[in-house]
Structures are given as C-alpha cells and as structure tokens.
Amino acid sequence: EAGVVQSPRYKIIEKKQPVAFWCNPISGHNTLYWYLQNLGQGPELLIRYENEEAVDDSQLPKDRFSAERLKGVDSTLKIQPAELGDSAVYLCASSGGDRDYEQYFGPGTRLTVT
Amino acid sequence: KQEVTQIPAALSVPEGENLVLNCSFTDSAIYNLQWFRQDPGKGLTSLLLIQSSQREQTSGRLNASLDKSSGRSTLYIAASQPGDSATYLCAVGSASKIIFGSGTRLSIRP
Numbered sequence: 001e002a003g004v005v006q007s008p009r010y011k012i013i014e015k016k017q018p019v020a021f022w023c024n025p026i027s028g029h030n031t032l033y034w035y036l037q038n039l040g041q042g043p044e045l046l047i048r049y050e051n052e053e054a055v056d057d058s059q060l061p062k063d064r065f066s067a068e069r070l071k072g073v074d075s076t077l078k079i080q081p082a083e084l085g086d087s088a089v090y091l092c093a094s095s096g097g098d099r100d101y102e103q104y105f106g107p108g109t110r111l112t113v114t
Numbered sequence: 115k116q117e118v119t120q121i122p123a124a125l126s127v128p129e130g131e132n133l134v135l136n137c138s139f140t141d142s143a144i145y146n147l148q149w150f151r152q153d154p155g156k157g158l159t160s161l162l163l164i165q166s167s168q169r170e171q172t173s174g175r176l177n178a179s180l181d182k183s184s185g186r187s188t189l190y191i192a193a194s195q196p197g198d199s200a201t202y203l204c205a206v207g208s209a210s211k212i213i214f215g216s217g218t219r220l221s222i223r224p
Binding site for chain 2 (some may be wrong): 040042091101103105106107108
C-alpha cells in the first residue's frame with residue numbers, strides 16, 4: 001500500500017514570495033490533515049478535511065494561508081505571502097478506511113523562508 | 115482546552131533496558147490516543163492506537179496503556195535497542211481536536 005505522498009520535500013524561498021505544498025493521501029482515506037511542526041515541538045493542526053469539506057480550519061491563518069481539496073482526494077496548501085516565521089515542516093496526514101482515526105503521515109515539506 | 119504533556123523531554127538509557135515513556139492529558143473526554151515515532155528529518159510513523167474504550171494495545175516489544183480517569187498513557191518499550199532511538203510523540207483525539215505532545219527524545223546507548 002502506497003503511503004501519504006508529499007511534494008516538494010524541501011523548499012527555500014524569500015519572504016513575501018508565494019509557496020505551495022501538495023499532498024496525496026492513502027487511497028480510500030476520506031480524512032486529510034495539514035499540520036505545521038516547529039523544531040522540537042509536536043505537530044499543530046492547521047486544517048482537517050472530510051472528503052472535500054474543511055471541517056476544522058480554526059487554526060489556519062486565513063490572511064495568508066489557504067488550502068483546497070477539490071475532488072476529495074489530493075490537497076494543496078498555499079502560503080502567500082510567506083513570512084520568516086513560516087519556516088517549519090509542513091506535514092500531511094490521512095485517515096479512514098477500515099482502521100478509522102488512525103493517522104498516517106507523509107514525510108513532510110521543510111520550508112525555509114529567508 | 116486539552117493540553118498534552120510528555121515528560122521527560124529527553125531520555126538516554128543503555129541498550130537492553132526496559133523503559134516507560136509518559137503522556138498526560140487534561141481532558142478525559144477523548145476518542146483515542148495514538149503513539150508515534152519520528153526519526154530526524156522524517157515524518158511520523160504510527161506505533162499504536164488506543165481507542166477510548168480500550169485499556170492497552172501491544173505490538174511486538176511495545177505496549178501502550180491508557181487510563182482516562184487519571185489522564186495518562188504510557189508507552190512501554192521492552193529490551194530497548196539502538197534502533198529505537200527516535201522522538202516519541204503521543205496525540206490525543208477528541209470530538210473537536212487532535213492535540214500532540216512535544217515528544218520525548220529517546221537515545222539508546224550501545
């Protein structure tokens with residue numbers, strides 16, 4: 001079974017530039033999560049999708065962050081414009097299928113904003 | 115508001131020892147608790163998931179317990195090996211949120 005796929009793995013951009021991350025969840029998983037992880041900390045939920053509906057985006061900074069999951073499968077997280085404080089690892093996870101609630105994570109995208 | 119704490123932040127033990135990692139949470143109204151390991155520069159790997167109706171789960175040398183009334187979970191690792199060196203995180207799932215602890219960085223000395 002293929003795992004959660006994320007791209008790119010690394011991204012370096014200058015502040016004020018836009019950036020986008022892509023995630024393809026495990027086949028059949030209806031729930032998709034985007035997390036932000038700072039060094040030495042646990043992941044913090046940014047947004048959770050049930051199929052194509054964003055059911056929890058309370059922690060998403062909507063002035064600069066946006067996300068979409070148009071067909072209920074893969075998802076894109078965008079930051080525009082990026083700030084120095086956005087440097088972190090962005091993790092995607094999915095859950096569903098016959099072991100509901102167990103989350104499976106992708107390798108993450110390490111973003112560096114200079 | 116749910117708060118999840120993992121103490122200690124770091125732990126170093128010699129190879130072969132049995133050890134216990136701790137996770138505490140403040141709100142007992144949870145759906146489940148999941149333990150992960152994270153290797154440097156990598157994503158999280160699921161180890162064990164305990165539903166709220168369960169007391170423990172076992173996988174190989176790992177055993178996780180859950181005591182909702184006291185707001186605690188432990189991850190027991192038997193006969194530790196250098197390959198167990200990683201950061202271990204717990205995540206508490208409830209109706210509204212999934213909250214992670216900051217993790218325990220485990221180092222197994224050969």
